[in-house]
Amino acid sequence: MKKQLQYLLEKRAQFFVSKDERNVEEAVERKQRLFEKRDAEIVRCSINSQIVSKHVMETGGRLAYLAHYQFLIKHGSKMYVEEQVEERRAYFERGELVKDEKIIVSEEMVPPRLEREMLVDERISYKYDRAKAVRYAETWWNSYNPAFPRFKVDCTNFISQCLYAGGAPMTGYPNRAKGWWCKNNNWSYSWAVAHSFRWYLSGARVGLQAVEVSSPEQLMAGDVICYDFEGDGRFNHSTIVVAKDANGMPLVNAHTTNSRMRYWSYEDSTAYTPNIRYKFFHIIDRK
Template sequence: MREQLQDLFEKRIHYFVSESRRLDSFYPKAEKKKELLAKRSAEIVKVTATGKTLQETVEGEITKAQYAVHFQYLIKQNGHMYLEEEIEERVGRFFQDELISDEEINPFADRKPPEDMPVFAESSGEERLSYQYNRLKAVQYAERWWNSYNPAYKKFDVDCTNFISQCLHEGGAPMNGYPNRSKGWWLRDHNWSYSWAVANALRLYLSNSRVGLRAREVSSPEQLSLGDVICYDFQGDGRFDHNTIVTGKDAYGMPLVNAHTYNSRMRYWAYEDSSAYTPNIKYKFFAIYDGQ
């Protein structure tokens, strides 16, 4: 099995840099990614991929192997170069040691949305918390932990919002609202606010907070700076599913982001190459206030 998966890695690397669309038809993701890059006057000049088996299970005569592939794309755009990385989880199915199917796991598929929950930014009359938001520290944290988990914090099965909250806190944003889970933005011991760990709740908090961590919603991604936050509603149904933090800019000043759940770094902000993307996607762009 390992030899067949390794052969797949090598073929996929070739697809990303090949000019042949016939090859790309065997791996649509490569074709899609190249098309999106071309729209930005960018191209992949080199790809590396390493794989790791996560779990093997046997179901009758079928052996199912869940594995992760760490892709690194060296991207050239308008004379500039940057490295994008992502961890793609996949599942391969084998019959008598022959690979019969291989597909990407969409980390957002079949996920039951959390029940509606109240999110209160703060109580009326509550005093503001003085702080300075250090964007560099927030970005450094996002770079350090984009593909691993800081043992100083709780890890969640769906970790995207928890990761963004960690980045904001490490940048100096103060917690407030403990111990009310519906109030403020906080993590303590084995408890946390909804806004700390739930994507839609963080979006609501950033829209309404007037104490401690605060943000201003802007209308376009190019208005964002490093350390700012983008929220994603993949289905366009008003319930936001995912959050990222801006960690870089491309040659035209558009955001590149880091994230958990689908662990990635320096990824183009629009997520059009994601298996979770739909034509109905909606975004919210939050510029974090530098302090008060």
């Protein structure tokens, strides 16, 4: 089974670079369309696998594995590496690969409405260190800091950790519907749930604060993008800006489908729909 899996990954890696439209997977087509739209090119692709579990039956079996993609991107005069890790499952019958699919992680539940924190005379001052936030995002994009909880849907928990590493202060403990915090093996809704995080950033007046901007070009490294994939008002993903491409557009890191230097729009994602809505948040200092 391992040999068949390795052959599959080698073939898939070739598809990302090839211009041949025959037998191309939908995921490859989405990626190629996005790069064509950006006037960028995938120069090279490699995919490594790590088997997570193996189940062998009398006539077949299945493997759960992690596929680590590395794309060498040429965009204008710039070259950079984009990375992504997918959880996948391969099925075999009588020694032949019969099916390979991405494992879709079920989305989180929308929590109760957040409580707004009242302004107080003794406000919390902080200076947001973007370099530290980005350094954290680069260090932990494909692993998990044991100092924090880990979630099946981990995107917002990861972004919160990045902001905290940049000096954003926690507030609201121990009320889960108030503020933004993670302490004593507990956390606020806004710390770990994408929808709550989006609404927290829109209205926070104490502790971590942000201003919404109208376009991705206005964002800087260390800023945040929130995603409503279906356009139904329920936000279900969060990313952090770590760099800009040759056109000044954000490249982001994220968890759940662990990603590094990914183009901000997520048009290559299986979760993408034409109804997608974004919120762009510029993190501000509180002096």
